[in-house]
Amino acid sequence: MVMQALPRPVARAPVTRPPRLGIVGRMPTHTNDRTAPAVRLQGVRKVYGTGSAAVTALDGLSIAFAPAEFTAIMGPSGSGKSTLMLCAAGLDEPDAGQVKLGSVDLAGLGDRERARVRRERTGFVFQSYNLVPTLPVWMNVALPGLMGGGRPDRRAVDDVLARVGIAGTARRLPAQLSGGQQQRVAVARAVLSRPAVLFADEPTGALDTAARDEVLALLRSLAADHGTTIVMVTHDPVVAAAADRVVFLRDGRLAGDAGARSAAELGRELARLGGAA
């Protein structure tokens, strides 16, 4: 696997924000308590549809992710992996149970506060929908800060772009980049805003092996250098083998949870659970 030079921490604050007010602003953004989980789901239940069409996507799931932990989530298609990410990130609301990001209970927050938690504490690298197609790369990278009302710092953005290996693309539109480059833009955003938790849903799904290994190396370095908690859904045993911990889901329930394992072991486990993700 190609491991490239790990990005160094960002030297200066990328965006100057106005003083924060409100519920979230009064809380510490990064908890110093290394033992409290960065993300905690307790008895989370999510049902889509009603009546005979109801699908239970998450069935009372409880799971926690420690700070700086890099977890891979695997499981058959439809097992609830994406729903887990949406609920953990506060993008969708569970029908029952509790979701906590650090010390913040998402259930108590309105849409505005959730959005603030999202841009200040979380980052996303998804297979698609990461980037706003009508904004140039540099603005996409600076987006969480921009949304907070700050002014963009172009030099900090250029630094980060160079660090993830796509220097010189700042003024391009996302559609003018390859799939691997687009994923790096999403990673660059996470490097710049240094979220406490990064959610990645099949971030390497559309990439060739070289691009896959590079994106994976970038994710690992985020966890190692910045203490970012990474929760990554993948169907690729090779990708999952790079994680500290691998969790299996089936039918919206936990079907396995263990430390790092080899790709071959993971492949066999996945087959036993019923096919590819």
Add this chain to the structure above:
Amino acid sequence: MIRVALYGLRGHPAALAGTFVSIALAVLLVTVTLSCAIAAQRPELAAADPELADLATVLLANAAAVAVLAAAFTAASTLAYSAAQRQGELALLRLAGAGAGRVGAVLVLEALLIGALAASVGVAVGLPAAGAFAGVLPEAGLAPVGLDGALAAWPAWIAAGVGIAAVLLGALPVAIGNARIPPITALREAVAPPLRMTPARWVAAALLAAGALAELPLLRGAEDGTIAAYLVMLTITLIPLFAACSPVVARGLLALLAAVHRGGGAGLIAVTAARTDLRRFTATATPILVTLALGAGILSGSGTVSATLYSGAPADSADAVAVFTVVGLTLAYTAISIAVVFAMSTARRRRELTALRLAGASRARALGIVALDVALVLAVATVQAAVITALVVLAAAWSLVGHAVVVDVPLGTVLLVLGCCALLAAAAALLSARGALADPMPVGAAD
């Protein structure tokens, strides 16, 4: 080939809704006005009160002409926008071996199918509506009594023909502009090429500018009573001139706004997105430009003429009614186009809005960015309409040489029209954006 065109229509119902609605409404309006205008000229009616018959005919024919023009503009901009959104699909046709001619033919055929469908709906609704309208007009003193008895059905066929002609007029430049799309476009993620001043646009702009200049001697030589009519003609020449130049005008105005806006936040995001997606921007700006410029241009032109020649009192109160009816009908007509175009183009911003939410925008913030975009569209259309109005008033002053010119711009009415446009556009865009944001994030392998 028909099958390919039908497939295109089925795949993009929302994209082509704007074209459909504008043509159907135009055909409906032309059916109503044209049948009444022709009925008023029937000998048995015209003989009783020739002046009233003439008034009715002029008024109705004007309304019909304006509706057709507005329909052609709206159809052209919505067709251009939807073709730009479908670069990948058109390139696939080329990749599958279709020549440029065939791609162009598919686009024209598609437009014709929409036009035919829209025209049928327009006629089907228009015929009974004409009967009702012909019953009401004489009561308002705007047409001879007995108008409804004199109605014929054949003007409806003319209306249908005019509607289809308008859609063709809109489709031809789009077909010519997109026929030569490189097949390789299909293999990359489809990016609509940026909106630019094409040679076709320059030619159209030059011809329209020449036409506007040619109207000036006519204006100068016109008799007092016909100046207002020539000013209407000038207004409807200037509108397509500005629409043809919209790539440079909108780009320039947005660049200016971006330069003035020093902060970050939602303003920067909205302006940048508008500059990147200039096609969407101008497609939504066109019906507002048409509405504002028609309203302000025609009312200011005739207002200035009346104020100068008759010290404010119009020569003939029927004239004022006529102008107001034309403008009123047009505004009612374009209002629907505005709503449809904003709803349609905002629904297409789903991906954009979803990505914004992912990066930490609350629903309210995402909607705020959409609202800012509406404000930008209104600002750019208003500036263009103001320039058109100023030119019309200048031309009015020029034609009234020898008189002490009194400029009369009905600011209150114009602001009312602007307010209506703003309300409609904002309501359509925000409701549509709310719909686009309703679902939880579509993520994972499914997309």
